[in-house]
Amino acid sequence: MSPVQQTLLAANEASEHRPLIITLFALFVVATLGITIWAGRQTKDAADFYAGGRQFSAFQNGLAVSGDYMSAASFLGIAGAIALFGYDGFLYSIGFLVAWLVALLLVAEPLRNSGRYTMGDVLAYRMRQRPVRTAAGTSTIVVSIFYLLAQMAGAGVLVSLLLGITTDAGKILIVALVGILMIVYVSIGGMKGTTWVQMIKAVLLIGGTILITFLVLLKFNFNISDLLGQAAENSGKGAAFLEPGLQYGATGTSKLDFISLGIALVLGTAGLPHILIRFYTVPDAKAARKSVNWAIGIIGGFYLMTIALGFGAAALISQDEIIASNPSGNTAAPLLALHLGGVDSTWGAILLATISAVAFATILAVVAGLTLASSSSFAHDIYANVIRKGKASGAEEVRAARWATVFIGVVSIGLGALARDLNVAGLVALAFAVAASANLPTILYSLFWKRFTTQGALWSIYGGLIVAVGLVLFSPVVSGDPKAMFPEVDFAWFPLKNPGIISIPFGFLMGWLGTVLSKEEPDTKKYAELEVRSLTGTGAH
Amino acid sequence: MATDAPPPSKEQHKLPSPEEFAEVQESAEFGELRRSYRSFAFPLTVGFITWYLLYVLLSNYAGGFMGTKLFGNINVAFVLGVAQFVTTFLIAWWYSRHAAAKLDPKAEAIKTRMESGA
Secondary structure: OOHHHHHHHHHHHHHHOHHHHHHHHHHHHHHHHHHHHHHHHHOOOHHHHHHHHHOOOHHHHHHHHHHHHOOHHHHHHHHHHHHHHOHHHHHHHHHHHHHHHHHHHHHHHHHHHHOOOOHHHHHOOOOOHHHHHHHHHHHHHHHHHHHHHHHHHHHHHHHHHHHOOOOHHHHHHHHHHHHHHHHHHHHHHHHHHHHHHHHHHHHHHHHHHHHHHHHHHHHOOOOHHHHHHHHHHHHOOHHHHHOOOOOOOOOHHHHHHHHHHHHHHHHHHHHOHHHHHHHHHOOOHHHHHHHHHHHHHHHHHHHHHHHHHHHHHHHHOOHHHHHHHOOOOOOHHHHHHHHHHOOOOHHHHHHHHHHHHHHHHHHHHHHHHHHHHHHHHHHHHHHHHHHOOOOOOHHHHHHHHHHHHHHHHHHHHHHHHHOOOOOOHHHHHHHHHHHHHHHHHHHHHHHHOOOOOHHHHHHHHHHHHHHHHHHHHOOOOOEOOOOOOEOOOOOOOOOOOOOHHHHHHHHHHHHHHHHHOOOOOOOHHHHHHHHHHHHHOOOOO | OOOOOOOOOOOOOOOOOHHHHHHHHHOHHHHHHHHHHHHHHHHHHHHHHHHHHHHHHHHHHOHHHHOOEEEOOEEHHHHHHHHHHHHHHHHHHHHHHHHHHHHHHHHHHHHHHHHHOO
């Protein structure tokens, strides 16, 4: 049977069993909506809405952090990248995991001790509130929207493919459906509802991945060397498939791009607002530390299994079939499920439907987390502290956050619908680069550098933000490349796809420069308060 | 700041004054806590980032070395990649042990004293 015939068969199989896939999707939606309504009834004040009442256990939060972090880009993207590029795909997993040590050692506990609801709480602690809150809110919303856009467009592509929807109207409908669900989860359930959705998704994702990993390893009698050997042979690339370089090794520029990506991945995680606000959902800093440890265990285990997923797909499915189904390999994991169960069998269809439902749950949980982070930052940083100058009541803040959720949801439906056919893979890596350039330097300076001033904070946030976004605008991600968003025009003078190697040092540099050139003295009294509080938890909410 | 009431289940702590915070910041006890935290976390951060970057650079510029087969189809690149996972788990465990043994008791003592107002 030719690869193309196989793919057609697979697609037919998918559409034949469409009722099953839709039933599983619907089950997940109904269950999570039920929980959201229950959580909504328990959401009474601002601490409930923003921080889930701070009553989640370290394990629950660790699970939710994992659910918030392992996006469709991890699950589908990494499996696909390994299936197509072998070893180079695996490098993503490593950066995404090692990054958690920055969060564990430097950020999670001080943040939990000194902030209340948002990243801006910590950044503005000892600074002039209004300018720094505005900057923190801006960068939170920019990072989250980039991330959100990638997930929404990915959802449209993926779900349309799995359900066999090819019309534009159908794809827009899917994007709108995802957007509406996410508005409902966040505006009704707040942090409590979102946390439960993320926990359920994490359990489903880990369960599905364990199942597929087990089935792959069973085929190779649990001999990883044999699995790698067949993957290398079946890929047609031989030993090179198991070595670094297939994706990034071609030229000096692509190697530099790889370093840039590596830096952005490892430094970005601890500056992602939707991850940072999760540390407020536990009672104290010790629980925040334990939840990061749980997350490192769960996420690490998951990324180890992506080896079996990706190389399993490469070993058992032809490259032509993977590419025919999706040029970036994004459907390699669902295809692998189908092949493991048997292409013509009911068992294969059930596996395909299960993995598709898991991917759908993954997208919904991540977009909910992102929407919550941006609407919280809008309501708490910008509305309550900048517009109302700290005079808004908790109830007014929550009302503002709910309206912000609806607004951000509608905007991302619109952008997601426009972006449905664009290549958006670069957007997630961009969100990491912006987070590492604008947020991380300011967080670290704020917590650890006595002299840091308001001007330093503003220069590092806006400097990192503008340079990171600006470089991407003039990079091959946006124009001048067949895979760019706008392939027909070329204004790309920056050669790298990821700006991190320039923009991250720039963010750190601007924070230092803004501080030493500052005319105002640092607020040493406030720093005493922040430092003692961040290390001891004195006065933490 | 917003003025919503704290959850009723939580007992109300006294929030120390700016002078008390400044005084504690200057104290030998807090200096010891800060040193114990920073002298552990900072070098370790530099260490794991260096180790990660070394791995990225080896992948980029030492393809021959990374492709050396060790046993079966398992090569150096694969073993080093898995080693990154192992070191991440170990560092997380090591830091948590240090924090529980050396940092938590000191932090707890300062917090309790400041919030009780003594």
